[in-house]
Amino acid sequence: MDTIIQGKAYVLGKNIDTDQIIPAEHLVYSLSDPEEVKMYGKYALSGVPIDQAGLPEGNIPFVEEGEFTSPYSIIIAGPNFGCGSSREHAPFALKVAGAKAIIAESYARIFYRNCVDGGFVIPFETAQPLNKSIMTGDELSLDMENNTLTNLTQNITYELRPLGDVINIVQAGGIFEYARKNNLMASTEA
Numbered sequence: 001m002d003t004i005i006q007g008k009a010y011v012l013g014k015n016i017d018t019d020q021i022i023p024a025e026h027l028v029y030s031l032s033d034p035e036e037v038k039m040y041g042k043y044a045l046s047g048v049p050i051d052q053a054g055l056p057e058g059n060i061p062f063v064e065e066g067e068f069t070s071p072y073s074i075i076i077a078g079p080n081f082g083c084g085s086s087r088e089h090a091p092f093a094l095k096v097a098g099a100k101a102i103i104a105e106s107y108a109r110i111f112y113r114n115c116v117d118g119g120f121v122i123p124f125e126t127a128q129p130l131n132k133s134i135m136t137g138d139e140l141s142l143d144m145e146n147n148t149l150t151n152l153t154q155n156i157t158y159e160l161r162p163l164g165d166v167i168n169i170v171q172a173g174g175i176f177e178y179a180r181k182n183n184l185m186a187s188t189e190a
């Protein structure tokens with residue numbers, strides 16, 4: 001697995017709940033039909049009030065009207081990201097839209113585990129309120145090996161909290177892949 005994640009920042013505030021990430025009205029699409037799966041990307045973060053979508057300016061949708069994927073691959077947020085419900089559709093929608101990682105001050109526990117176990121997006125933690133200094137559209141480089149985030153646009157580097165034990169699951173691509181790789185469950189291969 002590549003240990004460097006590079007891409008544009010998409011900045012959000014605090015308490016981003018699962019209904020802002022993927023509104024309940026969009027939980028109707030199949031999770032396996034490729035044509036319907038695309039709709040999760042189209043509506044990812046569509047529940048964020050537009051004036052808080054893409055800080056500091058706001059009014060920057062994560063996915064443009066008519067598009068199915070986002071130009072932003074690293075989400076920067078305040079505390080309590082993913083609060084509200086246990087829907088796995090939330091981290092799944094972010095993955096389908098093209099997000100690779102989230103860097104938040106803290107997470108709702110179920111959302112955090114859904115990110116890791118599903119192999120959807122990698123949830124990093126930061127002790128600093130990065131959403132007060134990083135701007136939507138800044139070019140970022142996240143180094144998983146050294147737990148650093150470099151804002152290439154502003155030429156600043158930040159320390160991130162190490163992923164800890166979950167890094168093995170993340171690097172395996174999710175809990176089932178991890179279990180298979182470690183002979184913890186019967187492989188589906190014949």
Ligand SMILES: CC(C)[C@@](O)(CC(=O)O)C(=O)O
Pocket residue numbers: 024027084085086087
């Ligand atoms: C069942 C689902 C729609 C759920 O009610 C589940 C939950 O609340 O965790 C949700 O809002 O994600």
